[in-house]
């Protein structure tokens with residue numbers, strides 16, 4: 001199994017998506033290889049969330065091909081069911097299950113979807129809770145945790161499915177400044193462990209540190225996609241440069 | 254319980270300021286015949302409680318089974334659910350009781366016991382309301398919960414059972430409690446087909462003793478006590494579930 005072809009894990013081929021008459025994604029051509037760390041940024045409403053939500057079947061595209069881990073997504077529940085367990089996702093608003101304790105949040109998927117025994121699932125859950133540095137919170141309920149802790153639980157919940165790909169949709173945007181770093185730290189560790197990651201984020205420090213490539217989206221298109229060095233110093237597109245000026249300037253404030 | 258005592262006290266004081274004559278002897282536990290009558294009246298508690306609990310159990314299950322297709326993306330399922338709710342809600346409970354007990358056997362060829370006729374009529378009638386309550390409860394859960402369930406590979410059944418319904422039920426618990434109280438009161442209508450529950454017992458005793466005021470007052474108190482017990486139970490459950498989430 002050699003060659004680039006086998007290493008590609010996500011492939012967008014001329015993918016378009018509409019919400020009614022409104023085109024959210026325009027002819028997206030994009031390949032992501034195994035173990036690649038992609039950061040996606042761009043202005044609000046540019047289609048970043050929609051792009052990554054297509055990867056795990058939370059949204060369906062209408063035109064073009066989207067192949068994820070060898071499965072061509074055609075909008076049917078069969079194809080989505082084959083891949084969604086392999087793709088973890090972390091949301092801006094955490095989306096933890098409020099009626100379950102932290103450890104129950106983590107073991108639900110392993111027990112009910114992966115059919116693991118309770119004891120095994122518990123061990124797995126504790127393992128990942130340690131990886132996000134909060135094993136002592138196992139028996140608390142989500143509402144008893146800080147935002148940063150909740151987001152780390154959400155990351156651990158995804159990891160408990162032992163996914164091949166992790167998607168992040170602005171995981172730190174809902175957090176107070178002092179909690180952003182504890183979440184980014186966990187994400188950096190995850191990146192270093194070789195996880196394939198697609199992160200929508202405007203944390204440019206994080207992007208610089210871990211991204212293999214940074215994609216800039218605008219109006220439903222991937223306008224620019226290059227390694228951090230090039231992205232920050234010499235982006236090809238005017239729109240990308242303007243966007244960078246805006247957010248990097250903002251970061252300096 | 255305090256309310257019940259107050260009300261009882263008020264009723265006992267009433268004779269002083271009215272021209273009516275109270276004849277509490279008829280249910281006076283100190284006398285042998287009063288005791289017998291009281292026991293006879295209280296004998297209805299069993300069937301009232303049994304009717305109510307069986308009825309609510311069935312109606313909650315039916316209500317949920319009607320609510321779920323009502324939330325489906327598939328239009329015919331939604332229409333069927335809507336149609337059921339509208340149709341069942343339009344029939345008065347008393348009419349439904351009579352229809353099930355006297356009408357249904359003609360249709361099916363099988364006689365039906367008074368108890369099951371009552372349970373079926375009460376449950377059917379209530380299920381339309383339960384369906385509406387479940388629908389509202391399930392709709393109140395944000396789509397983020399479904400998306401999180403999607404990403405951990407839960408199917409529809411598991412998502413409902415472990416993620417959506419536990420949260421929805423916590424939210425609709427007060428409404429479900431109301432339905433239980435309502436069911437308890439409506440069970441009195443089953444007396445018309447001869448069910449030996451509280452109201453029927455009271456009616457029968459009135460015919461013999463001809464003391465409607467005292468006997469029906471006892472009946473009122475019987476329902477009041479049962480309903481206060483139910484309310485306390487529901488509140489306890491609510492508190493427990495809330496405590497649950499705090500750990």
Ligand SMILES: Nc1ncnc2c1ncn2[C@@H]1O[C@H](COP(=O)(O)OP(=O)(O)OP(=O)(O)O)[C@@H](O)[C@H]1O
Nearest residue numbers: 019020022024042043044045046047048049050051
């Ligand atoms: N379910 C939907 N129905 C209709 N329009 C939608 C829907 N979801 C998103 N959109 C629209 O599609 C566009 C892209 O949305 P998307 O959420 O992908 O943008 P985004 O880049 O993630 O923005 P943000 O930075 O605000 O999260 C927006 O204009 C949005 O209003």
Ligand SMILES: [Mg+2]
Nearest residue numbers: 048049050169
């Ligand atoms: Mg978004």
